[in-house]
Each structure stands twice: as C-alpha cells, then as structure tokens.
Amino acid sequence: MRKKETHMKKNYVLVLLSFCFILNANAFDLNLFANNKESESKSLKNRAFKELRRWQYNLTDSQNLLPRVKSSFSRALITFKSQGAYCDLGFYEIVKHQAMDDGLIVYEYDFDGFVTYLRQENVIDDLLYMNMIASQDLSNEMAKDAHHSHPRIPPFNRYTDDTKDVDLKKMYSNFTAWPNERTGCSVGLYKDLSLSLQWKDKKERDQILKKLNYMAYDNGVLSLETFNKLEVIRQKNAIDWPVHIRNYVGIVTKAKDKLSPSGQPEFDPSTYSTKYADRKAKLTQRARLYRNFDSTQVMMLSDIILKTSKRMDSKNVYLEFQYEEGPDSEIETYVLSPMERYRVSIKMLRKDLGEIMRSDLFRNTAVSYEDLVTAAYETGLLKSDELELILKFEEFWNPKDPKWKAYAGFAFSILGTATFYLPPPWNIVGAIALIVTQTQLNKGQEKPDPDDNWNVVI
C-alpha cells in the first residue's frame, strides 16, 4: 500500500514538472520585454501620470502590486505566444483582458494607467508602451467608427492611372471578413496591401489608399463596417508605427542581448538609445532600429562591430607585397603597428557597412553608422559606456574639420607666397614668423592626421 502511494506521489511530481516545462516552453521570458536599454522615457507625458493615478485610485486591492502586475503580464505573454499571429491589436486585447481577469483593471479606460505602470516599473520599454497605447487608441476609434452610418466624403477623381486597373476583389480579399486579431492581423494585412502598390511618398500612398478604400466599398467589395475600420487604420497612420508587435517580438526574442557576454539581459540603460534619430518623427535611435530592421538584420549589423573588435584585438597584422608571380617571388612584409591595426579595423568597418548595404538582405534599406552601433547595443555586444567611444570611429571617415582651419590653411598658402616675394631681408623674417605661427596652431589637443604623419603607413 505504501509502495503504491510513493509511486503515485512520484507520478504527481512528474506531471507537475512536465506541466512546468510545457508552461515554460510556451512563455516568453519576461526579462526580454523588460526595459534594460532606455535610461529615460520619451513617451511618458503628464497625461500618462494622470491616468496612472486614476488607475491606482480605482484599484480595489493595491497590495503587492508589482508582483501581481508582473504575474498578470507574464500570463498574458503565455496566451499571446500560443497564438498563430502576433498582432498589435491582439496583444493589447490579451493584456487588457488578462489584467481585468486578475482584478488589476476595474474599468476598461484604466488600461492607460495600467500600461503606464508597466512602463514606469520598467516591466516594458518605451517601444512596447507606445505600441500598446497606440493599439488601444486605434481599437477604440475603430469600435466607435465601425457602425458609422455614412461613409465619409468620397474622394475626388478616384479613377486615376494608379487606381483604375486595380483588381479590388483580389486586393481586398483579406478583408471580405474582418480579420481575427488572434490569427490574422488587420494592421499587418493592410500594411501588406499598401506595399503591393506603387507610390513615391507616404502622402501619395495615403491618397491612393483613400481612393481604393472608397472604390472597394462603392463596388461592394467591402462592407460599410470594414470600410470604416480601414479608414481608421489609414487615418491613424497605423501602418507607419515605429514598432509593430510582430517585429518587436522577433527582435526581442532572437536578437536582444544575444551577444552579451553572459547571454542574458543585463540592466545597462543608455542615453544614446533614447536620443532622437529623427526629431521630426520623434523616433529614437532604438525606435528607428526596430522600425527599419528585423532580428536577422540586427544580428548581422551587430556582427560587423564584433568583427571590428576581433580585428582590433588580433595579435599580428601584415601587409604583404609579392612582387612577381610564382613561389620564388620576392616578398616584402610590413608588420602593422597596434595603432595601424586599429585604424585599418575602423576603415574596414566602413567597408563592411558599405558591403552589407549592397547585400540582398538590406536592399533598399539605408544603414547609418548609428544603426550599426544601436544594433550592437541592442544585442548586448556593446555596453552603454562604450557607445560614445565607438561613435567616434565615424570621425575617421567623416572628419569634422572646423571651417576656421580650412580658412587658416588658405590664408597661410597666400601669406607664404606673398612673404617670399617681400624684398630682402624682410622675406626671411616673414618666413620665420610663419613657421612659428603654424607651429603654435598645430599644438593643442588636436588629433594628428594620419594622412599627414609619415611615421605611420595607415
């Protein structure tokens, strides 16, 4: 009898372990979503804090809040991972409903406050925060406009060269019924639709989409409800969001902190990642990376920095000249000094950057040096205190020569000639003065130019 009990206990443990294993395999690591890269929030505004206070006020139980919130978010991630598609609106819905089930959101409008709390406590970063807030906004707007009785003012001149030959049924085939946000993503599908068109800029794309939406509705391809929802997506610029959840999850799970020495996310926030790369679009360096590249590209960009680092640390670098063909040919070998090795590595970094931009994987994508550095930081290869040093590399191929120096060079060349033609013996005095002045100008913390330094080859 006792034997049987022990055997059953063992079985329970095994089942429990298996369950834990399955649960674990189906969960995203919460740490991957946690903010460990951004030293400040560019998205938390005063309004968000008001929402936060209201959410906290409405909470019935605020004991052990952070562990409960984390746990709820973690459960939402498990549900999210089990789905076929990673949709922006689907993710927002899952997080909201999970929080409501867990008693962390009392009223639906408290979602803003809940997400702000997640961001404030670094459970999520700015990119995910912005995505969830925008998703909520989009979802609310769609719900409001879905049953709008009249379509908005029809666009003028609908049948243009861009629109008249479009097979509307084929183009809107994904929208005959509104996509389920757990299996097919409305925003993603509409983005794919926009990419199948040809346009010069976003403004033109917007005009074409506006016409096509109306034409599809007018021809009975789209229902009024679907038309209204698509118009909300278009008007809210949802297809241009800096970060869509699918790409975000891809980078976070396949690239983020994958090259850090420990292989684990480490708390190492930097000011660089939240610096605006595009002030007009309010895109931070990190947001630009997530918008323009996928996880494979991020790893490839990061790999360039890794390769540069290895080159710098290499023990011996040679320059070999084989004067003629054949094994008996005379060979001259020049051993590069550590600093020459350093400069070669930086110059090769630039070459690698050019090559990667020409590769198929990066076709039509402009890669800046800042992107490269941001990618290396995102993968954990670079630490925050190394960023400033690495960013200086760019000065090697884009020297910031002050204008006064260029003017001074010009003035000296004129002055030098003029002094030579002064009547003797004054010309010699002028020449000495010139040498002394130039010597003084060349002093200071100015970096000697390797091109003018005959002591080095590279």
Place this chain on the structure above:
Amino acid sequence: MKKIYFGFLTLFIATSTYAQMSPSFTVLERKLHSNRTIYRSVQLDDLESVDSFDGKYFKIVEGKSDEAIKFHDAKPNLILRAASVYHHLTLARNFWIEKMSSLSPINLEKVIIRVEIKNLYDEQGHFAHDNRTPQFNNALSIPAGETPEWVPEDRQHAWNKEIWFRPMKKIESKDLPGLGPNPLTVSLQALEQPFINYTTNRFNQTIMEHIFYPAYSTNSVWGDVIRFAGTIALTKAVIEATKHMDNLFVEKYYYLDTAMVPEVIYHEYAHLILSDYMEMSHSTPVIEGMADYFAAALTAKRKVYAKVKGYSNAAAKDTESKKDYAHWYESNRTSTADFVLSVLWDVRETLGEKVADQVVFEARTFLTTRTATINHHLIQAILDACDLKCERPRRDKLKLYETFSLKGF
C-alpha cells in the same frame, strides 16, 4: 615571575628609547606642491647600524668601498647625500609595497648603494679600472653578476643588484656631446639655401635687365651688386651670429648631482623593481620611460627631475609634454627624452591613477626584449596589460586607442 616581567619591561623601555633616539639627519626634499627643495630633519627607518648608513634594506657606501658611510664622516656633504639617498629609497620602497602591492621589494636582498663612484661598470669585473674614463653627473642601476671562472681565485668576486650615483661635475655646456646647434640656427640654416637661391636669381635677372633693357633699370649696376651681395652677407652674418647664442637656450654649465635629486633616486629604484623583466644593463627609451613613469607617480608632480639649487641644473621632464610620436624617439640616443614618460602619463590620465599604475607595471612582462620599440611593443604591451588589469578591458582599450592616436601614433 616578577623578575621575568621586570626583564621584559626593561627590554621594552630600552628598545623604545633606542627607537626614539635613532639619529636624525638632514635630507633634501621637494616641497609638497612645488618643485622647490627644502632641507628637513628626518629619522631614518630600519637602520641596523648605530653609527653608519647600514640598514635592513639598503647600505650606503662611498665609491668602491664595502663599508657603510659613517654618521660622523669628515665630509658633511657625503652625509647629506647618504642620508638623502637612504631616506628617498625608503620612500620608494614603501611606495612599491603599499601603493603598487609589489612583492619585489620584499624579495630583494639588501641593496648596496654607491655614492660618489666614478668607475665604469664592468659586467665581468664589477668595477672597471680607475684609469678608464671617470663618470660624472649620472646614475645607474647594475644587475647582479660575478667574475668569470678564469679570473684568479683571489680576485673572484660576486655582487648583487646595486645602484650607483656618480659625483657631480660642472661641465661647460658646449662640451656636452650631441648637443648640436641651437634651434634658431637650425631654423635659419633650413631657410638659408632657398633664400640665397632666390637672391641669386633676382641678381641674375637684374644684371640681364641692365644689359638688355638698360632704359628700364633705375638703379646703377654697382648699386644692385652691392645690395644683393650685402643681402647674402647679412644672411650669412645673422646665421653665424645665432651660433653664438647658445646661452639663450642652454645654461653655460651643466651639472647634476644624481644623489641629491629625489626623482633620480626613485627612478633608479624603479629600475631594480622592473628588472625582473627589463634588463638593467640597457638604456632604451622604453626602459628609461617606464622608470621615469614610476618616479613621476611617486612624486605626483607634473615636472620631474626639476632643478635643485646647487646640485642640478638639468632640464626637467614634463609628464604632459605635447610632443607627437616621431621615429627618432625610438633611438637609444633619445632615451633621456620625456616622450615615453608623456605617453605613459597620458595612459594614467585615461585610465585613472590606480589602474594605470598597475597596467604600466604589468606591461613590463610583455617588454622582455632590449629591442622593444615604443610604436609597436610598448603600445601593444599597454594594451595587453589592460586586458589583464583594466576594469573593463574593451572599453578601456578603446580609450587607450584614442589616447595613443592623439599622441600621433
């Protein structure tokens, strides 16, 4: 039992009294935040002898003698030198043990310090013959050695590592080897030939104008001849005159009493510590620069080896010298220059005092050859040492690359 206690008490009092009564000596020191020197009375630590400069770690002797200098020697200057040397060596030893956490000073056998020694060092016989060129105004550290087997038994001799301080001697600066012309002369000489060529061409042109276009010539031929000849003569005269202006650039006499310059003492002791990897018998820019670095680290002053009134008028070395790298700094002739010191000091400013001291010290383990160059080996050694001693090697090496780049490497 009471007797035993009493015995211990007496011994304790006697020892304490002896410690309190250990003699005071006047030594020369630099002021705390300046290069000016002062004479101060100090008690010397770890003396073993009661009447001579024979301590636990150092023994100060005169010339080739094996006997420690007596406290009551007839030559007061000799006592000042011996006391200063002993005092500063003790400071240097403490620095290496306490700040550098080095075990080398502890493992060193008692070091013989020779002051006022004129003999050349002989690898096979310790001292070269007295008749061979007597040495002045410098100091050196010598490696341990012994006479070869073929030397007769009565002259067989072995010695440990030693530091030698030469006597001071006033030498006219113009007699110093390798001083060369002064910078003004060098500058003018560089301009001389182009200027004379130009003047000669102008003269030829003027003569041609006189012959073929006399109507256009306003001056007389002789007037022009005198003017151009006068210009060339004036140029030559100015250049010749500058050759006699050495006094503007160097003092008339040169003298250096190495035993009275604290940094020289630190420098020589650093050679002893670094000698586990860096040979003492060679004076290369890298080896000397490393020793300079630790002398400077110990004094914590921007300029080291500054003048000492009455004992040294040698030029100081500047830790913050702005010179950029050039090939000639690799030459052994420039081993007394301050370029390597300034490079290593930049490392200190980049990495911070504590880390940099350890990095530079560790770098010696990668600089084992006497042919180690600054551009290749020293830079590489610093980078390799940073891998071992820096807090964040990759970040700190990037900083170092930037620093070396600013130095023109």
